[in-house]
Amino acid sequence: MSLNRRNFLASSAAFAGASMLPRIVMAADTIKLGSILDTSGIFDAYGKPMDMAARLAVDEINAAGGLLGKQVEVVAYDTQSDMALYSQYGQQLTRQDKVDVVHGGILSASREAIRQTMRKTKTPYFYNVLYEGGVCDRNIFINGVTPAQQVEALVPYAMGKSGKKVYILAADYNYGQITARWIQKFVADNGGETVGVDFFPLDVSDFGSTIAKIQSVGPDLVIAPLVGGAHLSFFRQWAAAGMKGRIPLASTTLGVGNEHKVLTPEEGNGIMVAYNYSQELDTPANNVFKDRWAAAYGDSDLIHEIAVSNYQGVMTWAEAVRQAESVDRDALISALESGLSIDGPAGKVTVDPRTHHAVLDVHIMEFENQGMKVIETLPQRQPIDTQAVCDLSANPDDNTQYEIEF
Amino acid sequence: MDLTVVILVEMLYAVASLILISAGLAVIFGMMKVINLAHGEFMMMGGYATITAVNLGVNIFMAMLIIAPIVVGLIGLVVERLVIRHLYGRLVDTMLATWGLSLFFIGLATMIFGNTTTGISTPIPGFAIGNYQINGYNFFIIVIAILLLIGMLAILKATRAGLIARGAMQRSDMAAALGYSPDRIYLATFFCGSALSGLAGAVLAPLVGLVPTSGGAYIAKAFITVIAGGPSLIAGLFSSAGFFGIVNQIFTFAISPVIGEVALLVAAVVLLRLLPQGITGKFFKGNF
Numbered sequence: 027m028s029l030n031r032r033n034f035l036a037s038s039a040a041f042a043g044a045s046m047l048p049r050i051v052m053a054a055d056t057i058k059l060g061s062i063l064d065t066s067g068i069f070d071a072y073g074k075p076m077d078m079a080a081r082l083a084v085d086e087i088n089a090a091g092g093l094l095g096k097q098v099e100v101v102a103y104d105t106q107s108d109m110a111l112y113s114q115y116g117q118q119l120t121r122q123d124k125v126d127v128v129h130g131g132i133l134s135a136s137r138e139a140i141r142q143t144m145r146k147t148k149t150p151y152f153y154n155v156l157y158e159g160g161v162c163d164r165n166i167f168i169n170g171v172t173p174a175q176q177v178e179a180l181v182p183y184a185m186g187k188s189g190k191k192v193y194i195l196a197a198d199y200n201y202g203q204i205t206a207r208w209i210q211k212f213v214a215d216n217g218g219e220t221v222g223v224d225f226f227p228l229d230v231s232d233f234g235s236t237i238a239k240i241q242s243v244g245p246d247l248v249i250a251p252l253v254g255g256a257h258l259s260f261f262r263q264w265a266a267a268g269m270k271g272r273i274p275l276a277s278t279t280l281g282v283g284n285e286h287k288v289l290t291p292e293e294g295n296g297i298m299v300a301y302n303y304s305q306e307l308d309t310p311a312n313n314v315f316k317d318r319w320a321a322a323y324g325d326s327d328l329i330h331e332i333a334v335s336n337y338q339g340v341m342t343w344a345e346a347v348r349q350a351e352s353v354d355r356d357a358l359i360s361a362l363e364s365g366l367s368i369d370g371p372a373g374k375v376t377v378d379p380r381t382h383h384a385v386l387d388v389h390i391m392e393f394e395n396q397g398m399k400v401i402e403t404l405p406q407r408q409p410i411d412t413q414a415v416c417d418l419s420a421n422p423d424d425n426t427q428y429e430i431e432f
Numbered sequence: 433m434d435l436t437v438v439i440l441v442e443m444l445y446a447v448a449s450l451i452l453i454s455a456g457l458a459v460i461f462g463m464m465k466v467i468n469l470a471h472g473e474f475m476m477m478g479g480y481a482t483i484t485a486v487n488l489g490v491n492i493f494m495a496m497l498i499i500a501p502i503v504v505g506l507i508g509l510v511v512e513r514l515v516i517r518h519l520y521g522r523l524v525d526t527m528l529a530t531w532g533l534s535l536f537f538i539g540l541a542t543m544i545f546g547n548t549t550t551g552i553s554t555p556i557p558g559f560a561i562g563n564y565q566i567n568g569y570n571f572f573i574i575v576i577a578i579l580l581l582i583g584m585l586a587i588l589k590a591t592r593a594g595l596i597a598r599g600a601m602q603r604s605d606m607a608a609a610l611g612y613s614p615d616r617i618y619l620a621t622f623f624c625g626s627a628l629s630g631l632a633g634a635v636l637a638p639l640v641g642l643v644p645t646s647g648g649a650y651i652a653k654a655f656i657t658v659i660a661g662g663p664s665l666i667a668g669l670f671s672s673a674g675f676f677g678i679v680n681q682i683f684t685f686a687i688s689p690v691i692g693e694v695a696l697l698v699a700a701v702v703l704l705r706l707l708p709q710g711i712t713g714k715f716f717k718g719n720f
Binding site: 067068070071198224225226227229230231232233234235236237238239241242254255256257258259262263265266267268269272283284285288289290292293 | 435438439442445446449546547548549550551552553554556557558559560563564565566567568569570638639640641642643645646648649681684685688689690692693
């Protein structure tokens with residue numbers, strides 16, 4: 027066969043066309059999951075494991091045959107811990123990539139940066155992080171624990187182990203302020219008394235005077251929703267002053283970024299926390315999850331609370347797609363609002379139809395030798411704070427983040 | 433009574449930690465007139481040097497007091513040769529250059545150590561004053577700050593090297609005419625300044641959770657202390673750290689830590705309005 031230019035062009039064009047054809051069909055034949063997380067920059071300690079968790083979930087879904095007979099394709103953007111990039115990539119995901127669902131956002135600011143875009147473009151949005159509560163929007167699903175879920179479980183346990191007089195040290199921004207108010211409420215509800223509340227800007231790292239002040243007040247228990255690297259100093263200085271054995275500590279934040287692995291056993295042991303997840307959770311589901319994670323990424327050290335939330339978020343969405351037999355938004359929301367639940371590594375996760383928040387198992391834990399030992403599991407706690415202000419079945423057009431008043 | 437003692441110790445500690453975090457800057461900015469915006473990052477690197485050394489099995493005091501200052505001093509040497517020596521006498525340009533350096537060091541530390549909080553625990557146990565438990569490490573910091581001031585005073589006042597350094601900072605042309613190379617004197621002084629910053633970062637490391645961006649927390653306080661101190665190096669450092677430390681702690685104990693920080697900044701503004709040349713621009717003149 028002689029090969030002249032015309033033949034060559036014709037045949038290669040045909041070949042190219044033919045080889046492109048199945049790919050176009052293929053592309054239309056995947057379900058697109060948009061992921062938007064800070065996998066670099068100052069929040070990467072949170073974002074990287076979340077990204078790993080989402081990919082692990084999608085790999086598992088695909089290995090089991092995908093959804094609706096299609097493979098799930100991840101379209102991921104790294105927002106580099108820059109809030110401005112959230113709105114940009116949020117637009118890109120919804121308008122250009124036209125994804126079927128978006129999972130992601132870490133800080134509350136990042137969630138608020140993309141929430142309206144998702145709502146306008148009718149793209150279902152899953153925010154899988156523990157946060158301050160109160161978001162009421164039919165287009166969003168949230169499966170992290172809210173302050174009331176944690177505090178309701180933690181306060182009675184911690185007070186039972188110590189006493190009635192409680193001192194609160196909180197981070198000085200919306201999360202800390204709101205959480206401190208919930209702690210005060212539950213301390214009062216349990217017959218206790220709040221003897222002091224102090225708020226600290228995120229860059230305060232010297233707690234010497236505070237530790238002296240706490241001693242002059244003499245509480246039975248200190249609850250510390252402190253946030254970030256500078257605030258970690260408190261736990262260190264508390265131990266250095268020899269206060270560890272004298273007044274017990276509890277926290278609603280310590281350990282989310284695996285801080286218990288940074289504190290030495292002498293500094294950390296005995297600190298009481300309450301979360302949805304602990305690596306030390308000895309359940310079949312968690313052991314399988316950790317094995318799969320280790321098989322995919324080498325070891326399971328990086329797994330933390332919000333990585334598991336993200337995994338459970340993707341799994342909840344997948345279950346809803348299966349039940350709805352569609353990725354269409356309204357069908358999906360109906361399926362989710364039917365009281366759907368999944369069994370995740372942290373236990374059963376049920377979607378609360380009225381708030382689109384999650385009913386979760388909350389585990390009370392104590393730090394022990396750089397792990398979080400599970401003391402008690404409180405099954406299926408309701409997001410009572412958001413339930414107090416938000417009812418999407420009565421008011422489906424709501425689009426507010428409520429400040430929860432008492 | 434016990435509480436008075438505790439408050440007194442906390443005040444001394446606040447003053448001592450201000451002296452520590454400002455000493456390196458006092459040399460680099462106060463003496464050499466280089467606005468070192470990477471000062472906080474020098475401290476951060478001192479912290480990481482300590483933690484790395486301790487994790488490698490070095491004794492913690494050895495790591496804090498010897499290894500960290502030397503490591504950061506050497507980094508300072510490289511920085512001086514590559515960047516700072518081209519910028520002496522150009523105040524604004526040093527600001528831009530060192531700001532870039534600060535970003536570079538944060539990035540570098542993030543690449544090497546990751547963006548997670550690390551730390552070591554304090555080597556000295558807490559002890560009781562009456563009914564109060566107090567951090568024993570506070571006393572270590574107070575002692576280090578006192579030794580540091582005495583050491584700096586002795587070197588600047590009593591040694592020939594100190595005399596030459598002070599002379600070269602005032603009139604480098606004269607120092608050159610007398611046969612001393614200003615280039616090398618500047619290099620050595622920058623080394624000392626960096627080493628002091630490294631020492632401060634190292635000594636404070638056991639008290640904090642260290643991240644690559646930790647330096648940012650120190651930089652404002654360090655500049656305020658040095659500027660408010662005025663032209664005399666050691667008297668200025670001591671008087672302004674003393675003033676701010678006490679103001680900060682009074683308001684911290686009386687009201688809250690946030691008000692304590694605010695009071696420090698307000699005091700700085702008022703002080704600089706009344707004494708634009710700093711405390712030693714008016715008092716303790718002629719001291720070091």
